[in-house]
Structures are given as structure tokens and as C-alpha cells.
Amino acid sequence: METAMMQQDKANKDEIKKETASKALLLVGVGGQGTILASKILSEGLVQQGYDVKMSEIHGMSQRGGSVTTQIKFGPKVYSPLIGPQEADVIVAFEKLEAARYMTQLKKMGTLIVNDYEIYPLPVLLGQQAYPENLLAVLADYVEKQAGQLKVLQAHTLAAELGNARAQNMVLLGAVVKALGLEDFAWEEVIKSFLPPKLHDLNSKAFQCGLSF
Amino acid sequence: MKKLLTGNEAIARGAYEAGCTVAAAYPGTPSTEILENIAGYKEIYSEWSPNEKVAVEVASGAAIAGARALAAMKHVGMNVAADPLFTMAYEGVNGGLVLVTADDPGLHSSQNEQDNRHYAPHAKVAMVEPSDSQECKDFVKMAFVLSEQYDMPVILRVTTRVCHSKSLVELEAREEVGIKAYQKNVQKYAMTPAHAKVRHVIVEEKLCELQKAAEHSPLNRIEWGGRKVGIITSGISYQYAREVFGDEVSYLKLGLTYPLPEQKIRDFAAQVGEVWVIEENDPYLETAVKALGIKCKGKDVLPLCGELNSGIIREAFGSPKGKKVAAGLVAAPGQELSLPGRPPVMCAGCPHRGLFFALSKLKDVVVSSDIGCYTLGLTPPLAVTDTVICMGASISAGIGFEKAFQKGGVPKKVFSCIGDSTFFHSGITGLIDAVYNKSKICVVILDNRITAMTGHQDNPGTGRTLQGEETAAVDLVPLVRAVGIKGENIRVVDPYNLAETEEAVREAAAATEPFVIITRQPCALLKDVQRARAGMYCAIDQEKCRKCKACMKIGCPALSVKGGQVVIDANSCNGCGLCLQVCKFEAITKAGE
Structure with a gap:
């Protein structure tokens, strides 16, 4: 049974949330990198924290190596599920080229989190186009102009060191949670609810690792 | 309880709560997950139909019989189902009938951008349009009520962003409406000209009535x-x-x-x-x-x-207050960088690759292709495909090509490439036409044992239903023979075997009668296939490699040139061995078998 104090506490918290305008989070990557799972975990965690949440994903032919984008918006009331140009508070790019492709979605003073990892698209594999060499510098330059913050992670390597490179999405999830200032929540419980028990340990560690950035 | 659901999940939930008992669809982005989710509700009989016309007819029959029934389709699927739709407007319903059209503005995964709202006035049926997941669920339930109240099918029109966006939905219990009593009524349910003349007047009257009710509808x-x-x-x-x-x-x-x-x-x-x-x-x-x-x-x-x-x-x-609101659009530095695009590609180990590579070796061919992963046969470096129109058109448009070339004295061979699921959808009639009208085309059925592009749905060839039951599987060879393709003009090949595939393609090119090649190898992404081939990969012996890059011409994303060397990514490679077969210097070997 809830005590009056607990109710008051909850009401206060709700009040704080109402004051906060809705936030927009853009996840970009390549089919098969685990962006959609990370988005699902984030959305579920945000719902459990009492936010109105909308999440939109485009994954038409993404299994076949295409770009994948998921958009998450949360706040007291969310209308459009889509993020417009310069509207993303946080962008997390699972791949460097995708970071460059979507960086103009970043809001002034927003945070861009980049996995320092390359997946060559077909035109590069075929030698028709070169994979841009100086992407990190380009990203840094752009983010600086936006007075934003750039965080570069070796999520792929870090996850591999923890046991499996596929857990890179949880490293990046940790970094996003940190960037949004939402660490004060039982995220690991949500992560576990989406994964079979044998993967719990690895993914918890990967998430913790991401939180340290 | 509130739950985060996609629009498609919410439509399925709405059907469940409304007491729907029969649902049918053919998969198509962005509508596919509606039936996948309905299949989870055991109270509802659900099926993958061979095509959208069949799905709408199954739902129509069920509605006349007294069930609340639903059919779902992507926008172009409604073209296929337009025939029953227009006449069901005249017949009306017994149990409610809801037809979901999922349109794709922006063409995320479609061949056109048609706006299916025009179907409602055209077919003279009601239409509702939800704007988020809660409304998806609520509107499905209201659509069933409207359908029964005004005795007409109701279109529920959604778009990609509604289908694939998640938002919060309040879940409620299922209302058990049962199956209404059916009474034979040929004046209403058998549309002869005499009956239809009478029904048309009734349709117009019902629309007038509904138009009056729309003024006070909570939907507006x-x-x-x-x-x-x-x-x-x-x-x-x-x-x-x-x-x-x-x-x-x-x-x-x-x-x-x-x-x-x-x-x-x-x-x-x-x-x-x-x-x-x-x-x-x-x-x-x-x-x-x-x-x-x-x-x-x-x-x-x-x-x-x-x-x-x-x-x-x-x-x-701009802003209603008079001042122009900043659009927030700045010159995108990404454009200046001219970043390489990331177009969809045939997966590493895709069984379609062998066939298209074999076709790329032929001169004087036209490839009439179809809707599915194999549409990617048009992308470089294979780039053999000439045309893609709509489901099934590979064969029928191929016949047209062949007849026109014949009249014009153009010595080109026509290959029609169609997937197994698309062949069941609307390719069989085209094949019958090829036999009946003596077309010299070669039809290639790319049989990968699944409906792949929409995310692995079962079809009449897989031996399994939407609800997971085992069933009879359509056997392609006897089917092809039964429509009149002669035994000597049928080849069944493994597209991982390049020599076999190339030989079949050469024979087909020389044939003077309708010819069928069936390429048989399951989709590389199927779980069973991935498991079976998990440790398999190909590797390049750099000593033997002459860097001729012949292997790069198959367009496999597992192969790339790094630091002047051709390398194979062992993780994405599934050891299909196609690259190995095009290497003249025996520099590629298979491992992990």
C-alpha cells in the first residue's frame, strides 16, 4: 500500500517530468548491428519511468545491409514520432559513416555518440567510392559548430573484450542513458527482460561499460 | 494496462478485442506484422493467403457467414483485391468486415506511392484513419461497429509511420460477439445484374445515412x-x-x-x-x-x-502569428562530403546471386523481374534486370516483350525471374498464358522456400501455415508440368552450383518452347540455414591470388579490396562457394565444412 508520503513523492516526480519538454533521440546504424533491440529497451525503460513515448523505425530492406534508423521521442506528451532537421537531443551512431549521414539532425548543444567502427557499403566494397578517411574530424568540426558534445567510443572492441562484439549495442545504450542523464533507473532489469538468461551477464557488463563514458 | 505497441500490433489487438474470428492477408511492408500478431490470438482463425484478392474474399465470405472478419494488405495489394472490394460494397456484410490498407508515402519499401484514400469514394465504402497506436486499436473496433451498422465493408487506412511507430495503448478485454446467424439471401449476396441494380440504390442510401452520422461521429x-x-x-x-x-x-x-x-x-x-x-x-x-x-x-x-x-x-x-518560423534546415555538410550511399544488397550467401551471375554471362537477353529480394538483380555489378512492374508481371510482361521482339525481328531471349511466393501470388496465370499462347520465354522460379523480403513468412510452398501447423506444400515441378510445360523443358538446379546453373540458362536461351528453370536453395538468412552453415566460409590464398578481381563481379558483400588485397569477411560469408567457382587460379578455398 502506498503511503501518503510516497504518493506525494510520486506527484512531485510527475510534476518535474511535466516541466521537461520532450526529448528526441536518434539511433542510426546498419542492419544487423542491434540498433532496434537497443531502441526497444530504451523505449520500454522510458515507459516504465512514466513518460509518454513514441518510437519509429524504418527497416524495410535493412537485413540486406541498408541503413537503419530508429527515432525515439519522450516527454509529458509526444505528438510526431519523427525527428526533424536539428531536432535530435542525442544521436547515437553505431557506425561512423552513418554518423556523418545523420549529423545534421543534431540540435544545437546536442550530443553525438559515435561507435568508431566502419562497415563498408557496397559502392566502397566494389571500389567505386572511397570510404571517407577523416570522418571523426568532420564530425568533431560539425559538433563544435553546434556547440555540442562528441563522444567517440570503441563499442565494438569494448564488447569484444567483454566476451562478444555483438554486445556493442549495450555499450552504446549505456552511453545514451548517461548522455540523457537517466542513469537513476533499473535499466539492467529492462535489458534482462529482453534477453535470454545466458546473455544477462555479458550485456549487463557491456551496459555498465557504456555508462562510464 | 498501458503497453507500447506499434500501429500494426495495435490493429491486431483491436481485432482481438472486437471479437474478430477470421483474418487473412498476404505479407507486404508496412502491413505484414498485423497478421503476424493476429496469429498470436488463438480465438482468431488467421491465414497467409496466396494473394490479397484471396485474402479479401476469405474475409468477405466469413463476414457474410456471420463472423467479424479482417483482411490486411499494403497499398498495392488493394489493387489486387479491388475486384471483391467493389462488389462487397454492394453485398454488404453480416458480421463486420474491416479491410486494412497500409500505404507507404515516401516509398520506404514499395514500387509506387499511390494514395489509397481514393478507394473509399471509388468503391463506395466507409474509411477511417487512425493517427497513432491507441487510435489504431480504437478505430478497428469502431470500424467493425460501423460495418455492421451501415452494412458495408469499412477501410482502415494507415501509413508506414503509423504502422511502424510505437506509442502507448490501453489494453482491454475481448468482446465475445460470436458468429451471427447466416440466412440465405441471394438478392443481397449473389450479385447478378438484376440484384446489383437494386443494391446500388441501397449503397447510395446507406452512404447518405452515414454521411449524416459523420457530422456527430466521435471519430471527427x-x-x-x-x-x-x-x-x-x-x-x-x-x-x-x-x-x-x-x-x-x-x-x-x-x-x-x-x-x-x-x-x-x-x-x-x-x-x-x-x-x-x-x-x-x-x-x-x-x-x-x-x-x-x-x-x-x-x-x-x-x-x-x-x-x-x-x-x-x-x-x-510559416507561423500563424505572421512571422516565418525558421525551418531549421542548414546546408548539410554530409552533402558536401558526398558520402557513399548504403543501398540494400543481396546478402552474402544469397542463393539468388548464382542465377543472376549466370544470366550476366549471356548476350542478347532481356530480364523481366518481379517483386522480392531478387529485384536486387538490377543493381551493379550484376545489373541484369530490365523491368520490374508489380507482383507476377515478370512472366506476363515477359510474354509481351517476347511477342513484340518477334514482330520486330529483335533476336533477344526473354528471361522472367520470379520468387516462389510471388509465383503463387500471381505468377501461375502468367505461366499458363506462356504455354497457352506459345511464348518462347524462360521462366525462372527462384525457390528459396520462404517469403523472404517481408521478413520470412510461410507460403503455400513451405508446408507450414501462419498459425504454425504443418500442411501440404505445393510441389512446383508437377504444377509446372500440369499447366503444360514439357518435362524436357524443365530444369531444377542448385544456384550455389554455378556450372549446373549456367548450363540450364544456356539451354533455356536456345529453347524454342516455353522453358522453366527452378533454382532451389533456401534463403541464407533462415535460422536453420544459418545454424547449418554457421562455421562455413571461404578464404583467399593471397599467394595464389592474381588480383584479377573476377570474384568481385559477383557482388558479394563478404568480399572487399583492402590494402590492395581481395579479402573475404569470414563472419558474413556462409561458404556458398560462388566466388570459388569464378576464380580461375584456384586461390579461394572452402573451410569449416
């Missing part, structure tokens, strides 16, 4: 804000408009978009300074508003092509 609501501008909108466009203009303007948010509440529109327009109509693609609402004699802004500032978003709306209308 006004949200008052500032009165300088009044926005008329529906579906996802409502959400974009709300996001941009907030309470600065007023909204007439339409949920029942056919028939429209004409008086309500007039009253709303009279109470605001100016009227803006915000909608994606065609000026469907705008034309209706203008027909009422109301001046409005709409497609004079909004694009006809592509989807909308808040940026486009801001740019188009």
Missing part, C-alpha cells in the same frame, strides 16, 4: 486553439501539425475520412481566419474542402510527393 473532433488559422487534417499528418503549431491554431482532426462531415467542415471553417489542409500525397481532403466552396491552403505549398515531417510543414506555412 475539433481541438480549439488560436482561431487565426484552422487546420483540417487526418492520420499521421495530424501529429506533425500538432507538433509544429501546438495551441497557436485550431484543428479539425478527421478520423472518419469517408464520407466526410460536410457541415462540420463548413462550421469549422466559418469560425477560423483561414483554413489550411495538411495531408500527405494527394489533395484528397483539400479537393473535398474546396468543393464545399471553402478557400484553403494546401498543396499550393505542400509537396505531392514523399512523406511530410515537421520541417516541411514549418517551411511551407
Whole structure:
């Protein structure tokens, strides 16, 4: 049974949330990198924290190596599920080229989190186009102009060191949670609810690792 | 309890709560997950039908029999199902009938951008348009009620962003409505000209009645804000408009978009300074508003092509307070960088690759292709495909090509490439035409044992139903023989075996009768296949490699040139061995078998 104090506490918290305008989070990557799972975990965690949440994903032919984008918006009331140009508070790019492709979605003073990892698209594999060499510098330059913050992670390597490179999405999830200032929540419980028990340990560690950035 | 659901999950939930008992569909993005989720409710019989016409007819029969029934399809699927739709408008229903059309503004995964709202007035049936997941669920339930009340099928029209966006939905219990009693009534359910003449009058009367009710329907609501501008909108466009203009303007948010509440529109327009109509693609609402004699802004500032978003709306209308709102668009540095694109590619180990590589070796061929992963046969470096129109057209359009070439004396061979599921959908009739009218085309059925592109759905060839039961599988060879293809003109090949595939393709090119090649190898992404081939990969012996890059011509994403060397990514490679077969220097070997 809830005590009056607990109710008051909850009401206060709700009040704080109402004051906060809705936030927009853009996840970009390549089919098969685990962006959609990370988005699902984030959305579920945000719902459990009492936010109105909308999440939109485009994954038409993404299994076949295409770009994948998921958009998450949360706040007291969310209308459009889509993020417009310069509207993303946080962008997390699972791949460097995708970071460059979507960086103009970043809001002034927003945070861009980049996995320092390359997946060559077909035109590069075929030698028709070169994979841009100086992407990190380009990203840094752009983010600086936006007075934003750039965080570069070796999520792929870090996850591999923890046991499996596929857990890179949880490293990046940790970094996003940190960037949004939402660490004060039982995220690991949500992560576990989406994964079979044998993967719990690895993914918890990967998430913790991401939180340290 | 509130749950985060996609629009498609919410539509399925709505069908469940409404007491729906029969549901049918053919998979198609962005509608596929509706039936996948309905299949989880054991109270509902659900099926993958061979095509959308069959799905709508199954649902129609069930509705006449007394069940609440639903059929779902992507926008182009409604073209296939248009035949039963238009006549079901005359016959009406017994149990409610809801037909979901999932349109794809922006063409995320479609061959055109048609606006299916036009189907409602065209077929003379009601249409509802939800704008988020909660409305998806609520509107499905209301659509069943409207369908029974006004004795007509009801179209539920959604778009990609509604289907694939998640938002919170309040779950409720299922209402058990059972199956209504069926009574034979040929005047109503057997559309001969004599019966249809009578029914047409009734259809018009019912629409008039519903039009009056639309004026007070809770599906249409006004949200008052500032009165300088009044926005008329529906579906996802409502959400974009709300996001941009907030309470600065007023909204007439339409949920029942056919028939429209004409008086309500007039009253709303009279109470605001100016009227803006915000909608994606065609000026469907705008034309209706203008027909009422109301001046409005709409497609004079909004694009006809592509989807909308808040940026486009801001740019188009500025601010109702008079000052132009910054669109937030800056010159994108990404454009200056001319970043390499990331087009979809045939997966590493895709069994379609062998066939297209074999075709690329032939001269004087035209490839008429179809809708599926193998559409990618048109992309470089294979790039053998000439045409893609719609489901099944590979064969029939191929026949047209062949007949025209024959008349024009053009010595080109036509290959029609079609997947197993697409062949069952609408390829069989084309093949019958090829035999019946003696076309010299070669039909290649790319049998990968699944409906792959929409995310692995079962089909009549897989031996398994949507609800997971084992069933008879259509056997392609006897089917092809039964329509009249001679045994000596049929080849069944393994597309991983290049020599075998190339030989079949050469024989087909020389044939003077209709010819069929069936390439048989399951989709590389199927779980069983991935498990079976998990440790398999190919590797390049750099000592033997002469860097001729012949292997790069198969367009496999597992191969790349790094630091001047051709390398194979062992993780993405599944050891199909196609690259090994094109290497003249035996530099590639298979491992992990």
C-alpha cells in the first residue's frame, strides 16, 4: 500500500517530468548491428519511468545491409514520432559513416555518440567510392559548430573484450542513458527482460561499460 | 494496462478485442506484422493467403457467414483485391468486415506511392484513419461497429509511420460477439445484374445515412486553439501539425475520412481566419474542402510527393502569428562530403546471386523481374534486370516483350525471374498464358522456400501455415508440368552450383518452347540455414591470388579490396562457394565444412 508520503513523492516526480519538454533521440546504424533491440529497451525503460513515448523505425530492406534508423521521442506528451532537421537531443551512431549521414539532425548543444567502427557499403566494397578517411574530424568540426558534445567510443572492441562484439549495442545504450542523464533507473532489469538468461551477464557488463563514458 | 505497441500490433489487438474470428492477408511492408500478431490470438482463425484478392474474399465470405472478419494488405495489394472490394460494397456484410490498407508515402519499401484514400469514394465504402497506436486499436473496433451498422465493408487506412511507430495503448478485454446467424439471401449476396441494380440504390442510401452520422461521429473532433488559422487534417499528418503549431491554431482532426462531415467542415471553417489542409500525397481532403466552396491552403505549398515531417510543414506555412518560423534546415555538410550511399544488397550467401551471375554471362537477353529480394538483380555489378512492374508481371510482361521482339525481328531471349511466393501470388496465370499462347520465354522460379523480403513468412510452398501447423506444400515441378510445360523443358538446379546453373540458362536461351528453370536453395538468412552453415566460409590464398578481381563481379558483400588485397569477411560469408567457382587460379578455398 502506498503511503501518503510516497504518493506525494510520486506527484512531485510527475510534476518535474511535466516541466521537461520532450526529448528526441536518434539511433542510426546498419542492419544487423542491434540498433532496434537497443531502441526497444530504451523505449520500454522510458515507459516504465512514466513518460509518454513514441518510437519509429524504418527497416524495410535493412537485413540486406541498408541503413537503419530508429527515432525515439519522450516527454509529458509526444505528438510526431519523427525527428526533424536539428531536432535530435542525442544521436547515437553505431557506425561512423552513418554518423556523418545523420549529423545534421543534431540540435544545437546536442550530443553525438559515435561507435568508431566502419562497415563498408557496397559502392566502397566494389571500389567505386572511397570510404571517407577523416570522418571523426568532420564530425568533431560539425559538433563544435553546434556547440555540442562528441563522444567517440570503441563499442565494438569494448564488447569484444567483454566476451562478444555483438554486445556493442549495450555499450552504446549505456552511453545514451548517461548522455540523457537517466542513469537513476533499473535499466539492467529492462535489458534482462529482453534477453535470454545466458546473455544477462555479458550485456549487463557491456551496459555498465557504456555508462562510464 | 498501458503497453507500447506499434500501429500494426495495435490493429491486431483491436481485432482481438472486437471479437474478430477470421483474418487473412498476404505479407507486404508496412502491413505484414498485423497478421503476424493476429496469429498470436488463438480465438482468431488467421491465414497467409496466396494473394490479397484471396485474402479479401476469405474475409468477405466469413463476414457474410456471420463472423467479424479482417483482411490486411499494403497499398498495392488493394489493387489486387479491388475486384471483391467493389462488389462487397454492394453485398454488404453480416458480421463486420474491416479491410486494412497500409500505404507507404515516401516509398520506404514499395514500387509506387499511390494514395489509397481514393478507394473509399471509388468503391463506395466507409474509411477511417487512425493517427497513432491507441487510435489504431480504437478505430478497428469502431470500424467493425460501423460495418455492421451501415452494412458495408469499412477501410482502415494507415501509413508506414503509423504502422511502424510505437506509442502507448490501453489494453482491454475481448468482446465475445460470436458468429451471427447466416440466412440465405441471394438478392443481397449473389450479385447478378438484376440484384446489383437494386443494391446500388441501397449503397447510395446507406452512404447518405452515414454521411449524416459523420457530422456527430466521435471519430471527427475539433481541438480549439488560436482561431487565426484552422487546420483540417487526418492520420499521421495530424501529429506533425500538432507538433509544429501546438495551441497557436485550431484543428479539425478527421478520423472518419469517408464520407466526410460536410457541415462540420463548413462550421469549422466559418469560425477560423483561414483554413489550411495538411495531408500527405494527394489533395484528397483539400479537393473535398474546396468543393464545399471553402478557400484553403494546401498543396499550393505542400509537396505531392514523399512523406511530410515537421520541417516541411514549418517551411511551407510559416507561423500563424505572421512571422516565418525558421525551418531549421542548414546546408548539410554530409552533402558536401558526398558520402557513399548504403543501398540494400543481396546478402552474402544469397542463393539468388548464382542465377543472376549466370544470366550476366549471356548476350542478347532481356530480364523481366518481379517483386522480392531478387529485384536486387538490377543493381551493379550484376545489373541484369530490365523491368520490374508489380507482383507476377515478370512472366506476363515477359510474354509481351517476347511477342513484340518477334514482330520486330529483335533476336533477344526473354528471361522472367520470379520468387516462389510471388509465383503463387500471381505468377501461375502468367505461366499458363506462356504455354497457352506459345511464348518462347524462360521462366525462372527462384525457390528459396520462404517469403523472404517481408521478413520470412510461410507460403503455400513451405508446408507450414501462419498459425504454425504443418500442411501440404505445393510441389512446383508437377504444377509446372500440369499447366503444360514439357518435362524436357524443365530444369531444377542448385544456384550455389554455378556450372549446373549456367548450363540450364544456356539451354533455356536456345529453347524454342516455353522453358522453366527452378533454382532451389533456401534463403541464407533462415535460422536453420544459418545454424547449418554457421562455421562455413571461404578464404583467399593471397599467394595464389592474381588480383584479377573476377570474384568481385559477383557482388558479394563478404568480399572487399583492402590494402590492395581481395579479402573475404569470414563472419558474413556462409561458404556458398560462388566466388570459388569464378576464380580461375584456384586461390579461394572452402573451410569449416
